[in-house]
Amino acid sequence: MTKPNQLNFDTRAIHAGQEPDPLTGAVVTPIIHATTFVQDGIDKNRGFVYSRSGNPTRLTVEACLADLESAKTAFAFPTGLSAAATILECVDAGAHIVAHADLYGGIHRLLNDVRTRSAGHQVTFVDFADTDAVAGVVNEKTTLLWYETPSNPMLKIVDIAAISQIAKSVGAMSVCDNTFSSPYLQRPLELGVDIVMHSATKFLSGHSDLMAGVAAVSASAPDGVAERLKLMQNATGAVLSAMDSSLLLRSVKTLPVRMERHCSNAKKITEHLLDNQTRYGITSVRYPGLPDHPGHDVAARQMRDFGSMISLYVDGGLQRLEQVMQRSHLFQFAVSLGGVESLIQHPASLTHKTVPKEKRDAEGVTDDLIRLSVGIEDASDLIADIKQAFG
Numbered sequence: 001m002t003k004p005n006q007l008n009f010d011t012r013a014i015h016a017g018q019e020p021d022p023l024t025g026a027v028v029t030p031i032i033h034a035t036t037f038v039q040d041g042i043d044k045n046r047g048f049v050y051s052r053s054g055n056p057t058r059l060t061v062e063a064c065l066a067d068l069e070s071a072k073t074a075f076a077f078p079t080g081l082s083a084a085a086t087i088l089e090c091v092d093a094g095a096h097i098v099a100h101a102d103l104y105g106g107i108h109r110l111l112n113d114v115r116t117r118s119a120g121h122q123v124t125f126v127d128f129a130d131t132d133a134v135a136g137v138v139n140e141k142t143t144l145l146w147y148e149t150p151s152n153p154m155l156k157i158v159d160i161a162a163i164s165q166i167a168k169s170v171g172a173m174s175v176c177d178n179t180f181s182s183p184y185l186q187r188p189l190e191l192g193v194d195i196v197m198h199s200a201t202k203f204l205s206g207h208s209d210l211m212a213g214v215a216a217v218s219a220s221a222p223d224g225v226a227e228r229l230k231l232m233q234n235a236t237g238a239v240l241s242a243m244d245s246s247l248l249l250r251s252v253k254t255l256p257v258r259m260e261r262h263c264s265n266a267k268k269i270t271e272h273l274l275d276n277q278t279r280y281g282i283t284s285v286r287y288p289g290l291p292d293h294p295g296h297d298v299a300a301r302q303m304r305d306f307g308s309m310i311s312l313y314v315d316g317g318l319q320r321l322e323q324v325m326q327r328s329h330l331f332q333f334a335v336s337l338g339g340v341e342s343l344i345q346h347p348a349s350l351t352h353k354t355v356p357k358e359k360r361d362a363e364g365v366t367d368d369l370i371r372l373s374v375g376i377e378d379a380s381d382l383i384a385d386i387k388q389a390f391g
């Protein structure tokens with residue numbers, strides 16, 4: 001068979017890391033539930049000892065994800081947050097970390113409320129869309145830079161190559177949370193990032209029925225990083241189960257076709273929202289595909305397409321917002337994103353509720369902001385739903 005990494009992305013999504021089962025010829029990777037493996041002798045086994053330290057089904061999905069992210073190696077975790085927490089376990093106590101101000105709430109909490117206390121990490125938050133601002137706060141003591149692009153919910157775009165340079169200039173590692181893009185749209189390791197992380201709960205799993213996380217390490221990351229992460233994963237026990245590994249492996253096979261539809265639907269919906277902006281009482285639309293989005297040029301350079309997240313500011317106060325969300329049917333009123341079904345949510349009262357109001361307002365996460373996660377339903381049905389909800 002042709003080596004998977006010589007094939008194109010869409011083919012690799014289906015085949016990377018996978019061969020027919022040597023025992024049965026099964027085309028699909030078997031789910032190995034066993035927690036322990038027979039040893040052929042002292043220091044002699046068939047590659048497996050105990051499922052926390054290595055499970056065949058998990059290893060297969062890890063190999064597939066490593067291939068898709070152009071990584072040296074990847075690890076699969078039970079949630080995105082456990083992937084993030086395990087990456088942070090690799091960092092020594094007291095480290096200086098520079099993180100994106102517009103960060104996923106759970107990771108903000110992990111850094112700011114948990115690790116500052118349990119590991120004495122010193123965290124500086126800065127707007128990563130402003131490359132000069134990042135350059136201004138890093139120093140030789142900085143160990144780690146942490147950001148996501150596009151960010152949530154402001155959809156800010158971070159110049160990945162420029163941030164990688166800044167990290168290297170002070171000898172720090174950089175971590176990019178690639179959840180909003182997936183490797184189909186953007187591969188940060190190819191732009192100099194050391195570790196990519198995912199909430200695989202979102203686009204990678206894609207069906208709102210699976211929680212998982214991924215950390216993928218670059219071949220050009222400092223020596224020993226991948227080994228250390230593997231050790232920390234085993235030491236803290238954050239491993240994806242065999243059943244969930246199989247579900248993730250299956251989900252990733254359709255990632256390219258799902259992403260293509262996600263992106264084309266989001267484009268059509270953005271166009272429709274702009275065409276009807278006044279009638280719908282929409283003050284502004286944020287979507288990286290729009291030429292007037294502040295990060296549009298960088299996004300066009302580093303992403304294959306612009307994703308399926310749209311944020312909008314809506315007139316008429318909370319009552320109108322409530323009405324719009326209650327009237328939306330295909331767009332279901334729920335948090336999360338990246339599933340086949342479209343969702344609508346209100347960041348100020350849901351995902352960003354724990355962020356103090358002044359900070360929320362300063363970041364643009366005001367009470368009139370709505371975030372759409374556009375699914376892969378028929379675009380005209382989605383537009384009809386928007387018409388009756390906003391009209």
Ligand SMILES: *Cc1c(COP(=O)(O)O)cnc(C)c1O
Binds near residue numbers: 152
């Ligand atoms: C959801 C999410 C996470 C957290 O992942 P879980 O799977 O919910 O633990 C991290 N980063 C981003 C950008 C997310 O959207």
